[in-house]
Amino acid sequence: MIQYNTLKKYDDTSSFDDSKQKKAVLKRRSIANVFDVINSSSFKNSRVATHHHSTFATTKLASMVIAKVNEYSDDLHKIQQVESEHNPHVFKRYILVNKEIVSRSDARRPVIKLTFQVINYEQLPEFLPGDYIEILCHIKGQVLLRSYTPLQSDKEKCFSIIIRVYEEGLMSRHLMKQLVGFEIKVRGPFDISNQISPVLSPSSPNSSNLSPSNLNPSHLSRYLSRYYEPSPRHILLNSLSNDKCWDVLFMIAGGTGITPMLQLIKYHLNYLNQSPNRNFKLFLLFANETISDIFYFKYLEHLVAASNGKLKITYILTRPPSNWEELSGHINEDILCKWLSNNYIPDGLDQVTENENSTYYMKRYMQALIQDSKHTIKLITCGPPLMIDSIEESLNNIGFPINDKAIFIR
Numbered sequence: 001m002i003q004y005n006t007l008k009k010y011d012d013t014s015s016f017d018d019s020k021q022k023k024a025v026l027k028r029r030s031i032a033n034v035f036d037v038i039n040s041s042s043f044k045n046s047r048v049a050t051h052h053h054s055t056f057a058t059t060k061l062a063s064m065v066i067a068k069v070n071e072y073s074d075d076l077h078k079i080q081q082v083e084s085e086h087n088p089h090v091f092k093r094y095i096l097v098n099k100e101i102v103s104r105s106d107a108r109r110p111v112i113k114l115t116f117q118v119i120n121y122e123q124l125p126e127f128l129p130g131d132y133i134e135i136l137c138h139i140k141g142q143v144l145l146r147s148y149t150p151l152q153s154d155k156e157k158c159f160s161i162i163i164r165v166y167e168e169g170l171m172s173r174h175l176m177k178q179l180v181g182f183e184i185k186v187r188g189p190f191d192i193s194n195q196i197s198p199v200l201s202p203s204s205p206n207s208s209n210l211s212p213s214n215l216n217p218s219h220l221s222r223y224l225s226r227y228y229e230p231s232p233r234h235i236l237l238n239s240l241s242n243d244k245c246w247d248v249l250f251m252i253a254g255g256t257g258i259t260p261m262l263q264l265i266k267y268h269l270n271y272l273n274q275s276p277n278r279n280f281k282l283f284l285l286f287a288n289e290t291i292s293d294i295f296y297f298k299y300l301e302h303l304v305a306a307s308n309g310k311l312k313i314t315y316i317l318t319r320p321p322s323n324w325e326e327l328s329g330h331i332n333e334d335i336l337c338k339w340l341s342n343n344y345i346p347d348g349l350d351q352v353t354e355n356e357n358s359t360y361y362m363k364r365y366m367q368a369l370i371q372d373s374k375h376t377i378k379l380i381t382c383g384p385p386l387m388i389d390s391i392e393e394s395l396n397n398i399g400f401p402i403n404d405k406a407i408f409i410r
């Protein structure tokens with residue numbers, strides 16, 4: 001623009017009344033033109049156009065500089081880039097770098113693990129337990145958005161998700177079909193606390209009707225908090241401890257409800273690498289229908305082996321094979337009592353006395369659990385809404401302090 005105006009002024013020979021001056025100007029202009037012709041022909045195949053000015057034009061342009069805009073725009077660009085890098089509502093581009101089937105070959109619904117690498121952005125957000133992301137894809141002419149639980153990968157700038165593929169599932173089937181190199185758009189991380197109300201769970205059957213217009217005021221504020229919450233609250237972590245680890249963590253997962261538990265297990269075990277003397281106990285009750293539905297078994301066993309006795313996994317199947325030796329049936333009060341009391345004895349509780357009625361013992365157990373001030377204790381459940389409803393009811397019936405010590409993710 002500046003160049004154009006300068007040349008226009010330079011062209012305006014009518015303002016020169018002295019013909020000598022006019023001739024000199026015209027001569028300089030023709031020299032500049034010759035340079036332009038040489039440049040444009042010499043650099044016509046160059047990717048970046050290169051343009052030299054005559055000495056006159058260079059001097060003239062230099063005298064017209066009133067400010068340096070380059071540095072300012074660079075800074076502004078950097079600020080905008082940093083802002084959008086840290087803004088969870090901005091979609092970022094990721095590329096699929098690995099795809100693995102983590103379910104058994106006879107599973108009714110395959111489970112895949114997809115690993116994505118950040119494309120444009122220098123920094124991968126730090127994913128903590130309780131974080132979820134939203135993936136956007138264009139499928140059959142529709143824009144689809146689905147939530148997934150990111151797991152920090154050991155590979156640099158990568159994260160993984162574990163997805164169960166449903167026969168009718170739009171997003172899960174779409175992602176299953178993709179090959180390495182496929183690009184997705186992701187936003188987040190968001191905090192799971194926004195998903196904890198049953199009414200707002202997108203995975204519940206009525207979730208498609210969710211919009212600000214059909215929510216009552218308390219639900220509306222929760223819906224909006226997702227977009228205006230200043231920072232994630234990370235309710236799955238222990239805010240009372242500096243390292244955010246729980247002393248005793250009970251986890252109950254159904255199917256892919258295991259993904260937040262994997263986040264929690266990895267978080268605690270990573271901490272153990274830094275502080276080997278940190279004492280905690282993690283108990284996972286992993287519920288599935290059949291043995292072929294248990295996925296990621298090898299990895300889970302690897303975590304148990306690496307935990308140095310700090311992680312214990314119990315499997316429960318609703319339709320077990322005949323030689324099954326672990327728990328069977330639906331998770332009920334009896335199963336919960338045994339699982340809790342076999343794994344952890346609260347501080348100050350004596351062992352069960354001879355002839356003691358099990359209901360009475362569980363009363364004493366729950367009282368001791370509530371009064372156990374030496375340890376921070378939490379029970380976190382995640383899975384299909386009906387399973388979680390039933391677990392909540394059972395825990396309530398056996399006197400488990402659900403308000404203080406339990407979180408239900410449906």
Ligand SMILES: Cc1cc2nc3c(=O)[nH]c(=O)nc-3n(C[C@H](O)[C@H](O)[C@H](O)COP(=O)(O)OP(=O)(O)OC[C@H]3O[C@@H](n4cnc5c(N)ncnc54)[C@H](O)[C@@H]3O)c2cc1C
Nearest residue numbers: 132146147148149162163164166168169170171172256259
């Ligand atoms: C916070 C959050 C985190 C999540 N994290 C994960 C995760 O890490 N991994 C994961 O696999 N999913 C996760 N989900 C669920 C995920 O968002 C999708 O709902 C799921 O992948 C199905 O999407 P879809 O488009 O394939 O199926 P849709 O097209 O939405 O559903 C089509 C059909 O698929 C079947 N279907 C869908 N969901 C279920 C279900 N839950 N149980 C039984 N049948 C079903 C039904 O037949 C349904 O009619 C998470 C959900 C939330 C809210």
